[in-house]
Amino acid sequence: MLENRKTGNTVYLNPAGKRLQNLPDFRFTWFDMLCVKVSIITYIADMSTDLLLVILYVRDARYTYAVLTMAFFIFPGVIVQVFSYRWHKLDGHKLSFCLVTSHLLLLAPIHRYICILRVGFRARKSKKIDDYQTLYSDMSDVGMLRMFESLLESAPQLVLQTYIMILTDHDYLLTGISAVFSLLSLAWAIVVYSKCLRQSSNNPKRISYVGMFFQALWRFGMISSRIVMIVLLALMLDGQACICLGVHWFVMLVWLIYQDTDFCETAVEERLFNGVLAFVYVFAFFNVKEGHSRGRMYTYYLVSLELVFLFL
Secondary structure (H helix, E strand, O other), X not given: OEEOOOOOOEEOOOHHHHHHOOOOOOOOOHHHHHHHHHHHHHHHHHHHHHHHXXXXXXXXXXXXXXXXXXXXXXXXXXXXXXXXXXXXXXXOOOOOHHHHHHHHOOOHHHHHHHHHHHHHHHHHHHOOHHHXXXXXXXXXXXXXXXXXXXXXXXXXXXXXXXXXXXXXXXOOHHHHHHHHHHHHHHHHHHHHHXXXXXXXXXXXXXXXXXXXXXXHHHHHHHHHHHHHHHHHHHHHHOOXXXXXXXXXXXXXXHHHXXXXXXXXXXXXXXXXXXXXXXXXXXXXXXXXXXXXXXXXXHHHHHHOOHHHHHOO
């Protein structure tokens, strides 16, 4: 059952009828709800282990590690909150106590996940296209925000904690646990973003459970190998590794500008957004535009081979 926005009439279509008319299969399943809940759990677990690790480093007078861990926690978190708040304003949402408080506490994704559950249950009850379009738009926004958070915070955190585990003589079990949660958060965030992007587009096909599993496995392997490569580069070149990563960031920035992305309202905001995306591309690729995604993926991995040549 779907409601036509122009006439206000209710239209009943089964899944086969939707496919014949090339319509998206509007629904919010129990599996979608489970994905939202898993996203909440992984986000909280990742944040909690990082904060506990800061306390552990301070207790053992390892202040350099504590400062670096906190910096990789705070700065990416602030960037994500700013983007989230800006998108709320562009969407015409009114300020509320919960919205402002969640952003001040660096919990914008949690607030958005709760809103998704509320909108999802409303869409399941009303069966209206408008409600489902709002749902998919919100899911796409929080998917991108979470992906940003993971690649801006979890990925550098994973590199740092792996580097510390290799260099230090102390057996920090929590460091390993934090690294594992960071890696899981990374893989999960990218897979869920891909799922949300497909749901929010006009593509009537939905990613299957098997597809999500293999995509998660693929992302897990790609991100793991990329992190190991960066850690080994840091061990071999020390400070010069930052120069190599900076060159990669600049190349990705130029490439993103060439793609002419359109996520923001103004040119200045778009360039800042491209700068954040370029940093994300240091660790992993994700598609920012529809169409020709295979060619863009080939280009990214071809450029990323420069780290391999540094070892030769």
